[in-house]
Amino acid sequence: MGDEINSKRKQDQQQNIQKRRPNKNYALKKRLPLRPKEGDNVIFITKKTNFKAQLDKCCDLLTKGEKDIILHGLGAAIQRCCNLALQVEALFAGTCQIEVNTGTVDLVDDLEPITDDLEFGAQVRHSSSIHIRIFRTALLGAN
Template identity: 30%
Template sequence: MLEKRTPIEGSIHKRTPQRPASVPTDIYISTKSKRSAIVKRVRRLMLKENHKSVVIHGLGAMVIRATSMALAAQEALENQVTLKPTTETISLIDDIIPDDMDKDLETQKRHNSIIHITLEAKDGLAELQRKTGQIIHHPSRNRRSRRWQ
């Protein structure tokens, strides 16, 4: 049987979800993610940097956006990638900050949906990679080490 939430006296601070260490082929979708930028990044990773797979992640309301971006990337790569979605439910923790400062800080647990869409290269993608040519450096790996002068 489901438990009802008790009325909250105070404000809720949502903690950022924990995620594993990111690799260059992981793309996390947020409200600020632009479709064209995500598609461009997937194309660069798969065509220029010759990665065999890229994973797009979406949490909560971003599940639908992640799905549409994966489909757009598949179309941009001329249907030479297969989409393999997996879904799960994760627990997130919120801090409840009471209005009365004499009370203790509390936490509550809530559940949210998450999707991981793996874009895997088909055999025909190798032909697209030859057409575009490979780049010498890997900008997705050197993003943080750039020095601005």
């Protein structure tokens, strides 16, 4: 029973390695995704950045007079981006609204040859993306 589990685990690991490396003659290098327009009110949400710091940045921008802020999330950060937008909406209790757009982004990976006799290549993969616009509908002290 234990041997079957170990052999199954080894097969799964080999399949994962093959998925990450489409050809043994190439090394896969992931490029950074293209970013939409930059600005003070544009925030890119990642899994690595501290959630509290991202929340504080959003709140600071809205309290300092920004009419709207735009959150961008990609792949695994989509859930965090949604959670952040909902937290901001709850903190500003009825004075802001959320507008959500989803989509797919093309990501390019460079294939670098391990040996000198091969050419460089590239492959395209797709990743889900979300763009959330949080905008003020009323001033904070207007109630």
